Amino acid sequence: MRGDVHECCGARAHRSPTAAIAAFDRLLVALDAGRGGVVEIAGDPGSGKTRLADSLAERASERGVGVTRHRIGARRSGEGHGEPVRALLATWFDSRPSADTVPAGQPRGTGDREPHVVFLDDFHHGAPTLADELARLIGSDTDTPRLLVLAHRPRQLHPTLLELLEEGHGSRRVTRIEPLAHDVAAVTAMVAARTPTGGGSEHDEADLGTQLHAASDGNPLYTRMLLAADWDPGLWPERPGQDTQALLREAKPLLREIAELSQRARTALSSAAVLGTEGGPSFRAEDVTRVGELSLDEGYEALAELERADLVRRVDWNGALTFRHPLVGHVAHAHTGLALRIRAHQRALTLVTERGGSPAARAGHAEHLIGTDPTRVTGILAAGAHDIAPRRPAIAAHWLRLALECPPDPADAPSSPRVALRIARSRALTAANRPVEARALAHEVLGLRQDTLTLEQSLQAHAVCAEAERRLGRHEEATAVVGAALDRLPRPLPAPLPIEAVELITAHGLAHVLRGTHDQARDLLREAAHVPGQADPTQRAVLRVLAALCDTHTGHLDEAAREITHCARFVDALPDTEANRTPELLALLGSAELYLERFPAAVRHLRRHPADDELGAQRPVLLHRRLALAIAEQWTGRLEPAQRHAREAEQLARTLGAHPAATLAQAIRVTSLIWSGGSGHATSALAELHDAIRLPTPGHSWWATSTTGLLAQAQLLVGDPAGCRRTLLEGGGGEDLSAVRPFTRPLQLSLLAQATLECGDHDEAGRLVGTARDAARRLGLPVQRAYAQCAEARLKAAERSHGASAALFASAAETFRGAGMPVQYAWTLVSGAGVREESHGRAAALGDLDTAEATARVAGAHLVLEQAARARAGLTDDPRPDGGLAGLSDREREVCRLAMTGLRSRQMAERLFLSPRTVETHLSRIYRKLGVSSRAALAAYLHQAGEAF
Secondary structure (H helix, E strand, O other): OOOHHHHOOOOOOEOOHHHHHHHHHHHHHHHHOOOOEEEEEEOOOOOOHHHHHHHHHHHHHHOOOEEEEEEOOOOOOOOOEOOOHHHHHHHHHHOOOOHHHOOOOOOOOOHHHOOEEEEEEOHHHEOHHHHHHHHHHHHOOOOOOEEEEEEEOOOOOOHHHHHHHHHHHHOOOEEEEOOOOOOHHHHHHHHHHHOOOOOOOHHHHHHHHHHHHHHHOOOHHHHHHHHHOOOOOOOOOOOOOOOHHHHHHHOHHHHHHHHOOOHHHHHHHHHHHHHHOOOOOEEEHHHHHHHHOOOHHHHHHHHHHHHHOOOEEEOOOOOEEEEOOHHHHHHHHHHOOHHHHHHHHHHHHHHHHHOOOOHHHHHHHHHHHOOOOHHHHHHHHHHHHHHHOOOOHHHHHHHHHHHHHOOOOOOOOOOHHHHHHHHHHHHHHHHOOOHHHHHHHHHHHHOOOHHHOOHHHHHHHHHHHHHHHHHOOOHHHHHHHHHHHHOOOOOOOOOOOOHHHHHHHHHHHHHHHHHOOOHHHHHHHHHHHOOOOOOOHHHHHHHHHHHHHHHHHHOOHHHHHHHHHHHHHHHHHOOHHHHHHOHHHHHHHHHHHHHOOOHHHHHHHHHOOOOHHHHOOOHHHHHHHHHHHHHHHHHOOOHHHHHHHHHHHHHHHHHHOOHHHHHHHHHHHHHHHHHHHOHHHHHHHHHHHHHHHOOOOOOOOHHHHHHHHHHHHHHHHOOOHHHHHHHHHHHOOOOOOOOOOHHHHHHHHHHHHHHHHHOOOHHHHHHHHHHHHHHHHHHOOHHHHHHHHHHHHHHHHHOOOHHHHHHHHHHHHHHHHHOOOHHHHHHHHHHOHHHHHHHHOHHHHHHHHHHHHHHHHHHOOHHHHHHHHHHHHHOOOOOOOOOHHHHOOHHHHHHHHHHHOOOOHHHHHHHHOOOHHHHHHHHHHHHHHHOOOOHHHHHHHHHHHHHHO
């Protein structure tokens, strides 16, 4: 074959549909010219090789090129076919006409030299004896108007043939075209196409598409199979979905592979499916032989055949095997006859029990044996659900449903076991994000006669019901349910406190924390946290942290600080396994530390949190962790991670139906984007946030007031002080922002003061600055005090008290720097550059701007860099040689002309489309340049200048 045919295609593989078609078209053009070639379509099973070959064959036919398709069938011996493929390749050379046999004047490509494309599907079944013909074909430099297309699975192709194709690809004598796997967008589109109208939001579909893409590895066949099976991410990989029959209908290509196996190999595959779908994806040869009742030799030979067929693959050198994809095991399991499957699971359960396997591993086999021994199976399923619930709540809920469907043991009392199963299933359903079902089941238990429930069961049922109500956003109902149960607790609380009471009081605290009614939970939490004789110190720590969190929201910061210090020491001494047992402890502790401005400790505890995939049932905890991390990253100047965590929190909140949390996460993301993107992103980001909020929800909840503060800050950053003021007044509870939590009230009062000042109301701004200063002093939090100082510095600048203003800006900046808030530090330096110049000279102001720009550059805060550039341009240049009026800028001359008319600063600002503060800044510079100290002196100077001005 000529190398120049492949030069046009390059040595790389063509992975996109457009590139593949373009490469094939170039080969067809060469074919018309009498030059053939070899094309390799390589890919795993289900990757779309056949579909791609169909498209290429149709392309050739449209151009009038002859097409022949051959499929090489598998042989159970594993040797593959040599004939008639060898004969086909031989004719490639034997039928080649010599140059002098073409009649004179006859066009090339006619007669015996008609262009032709031959497709060999499943070339991986070809025998190694084809190597000579293939090598001869690839290495030939003769002209033959035939194009050979070889479709194969690289893992199953004989090494000799694979090496030849690899060498041909490297030398550009073989063109490789790879089927394109689905990307996340394609899988998401498939999810959306199957979702009924109104069945889910774009966020839900995107989240499900991402998870489905990961489950299918982007393989088109596997994606279709999982969608057909009604795939549930909560059940994967233990279950492919709810619709097994639809799965088998879509799995026809895989079933054909299984049908080509020997009977012994099919038995081994079914046994491996029984072992590999429960308790982990891997299995061992000796276990397969025992479950399949094969001899050891038979088992090894059968597994060798499965490995050659690439249905199973080696995991390690110790003999562990796994399926090439979990769907292979699921299809083999579903395709196995019922009787054979039951017997195999019985043997597997015996094997796992003998080896001391986990309760979850035993339950995975027991669920297939419900009809054989329901009493024994019920106990195994319940134990397995308890074992797996923290990690896989959807599987736990499935097993508990099966256990409840089993007939009860007549020897059991009428209350305890079945009630316990219902409560456990309700808890698992809530954790699996199925709160509607969980609530219904909990209400069934609460509807039972009270004399059939123990106190512990009643408390547990109320706790799980309250959690389900909370997940549904029904916080009033959640609080009422918890209150009804709390009425049954003796007061004062008994010592030691029963674990059910701890669970209930924790649910009570969480409900009030989420509602923002921290004051209503504080006293009970503090009492429960200090009941003597508490058996579980970790649970006590959870209560203490919750109580401290309520203290921060109610303004009792000294008490909160003492409790958080104690709990932080306790948590730092815990081993990871113990700390991760109650992940809410780390999330709540990190949140409280953020409010107390202990940023390094907060980040440390939040990052110590269990990995996201380990939380399973703790998705609300994961939401709080992501929100807290997003806030911590933004405050400490890591803007890109802040946006990432906020985006993750937003998606999770929407999945959980926690819309206020989703809006808060969106506000964190948008403000981080404004800081990092600058004016280029400000308008679109703010518009997105406005559309999401449409004014905070009534009632001034903690979620709403937090979102209000971020929206107001964003409006002020983009130059909309009137909008900032309106947002704070409407969402913060009035002029004194009474609805805002104490630990952030000085910040929001400072924002309101700055916005009011820029709107021209100097007196009201002064009152707000005083209120912010007093609130910060009472709190004793340095960062909140620094925000109040910034507001006061702006007020002093407007009063032309440049020295006092510069001192306040410098003090605030140093506080932000010491707290590890680089973006706010740089922003404060830039904000004070003007008064710094007035009080300390141009060099000092330039030094501050240099520091601010260097800090902002490291943090990626482009908004600060933009503002610094404006401030640098606004600094006074060195005096011009002629001095006086010649040193004024054009804008300063405009201000002078208006000042001569007697207009006030606010009126001048309206004429010039500036803020009053900017006008005052221009006047201060004019005074310094002209050597005057008041408006009267300025007017006299200008009248004296006369026509010169």
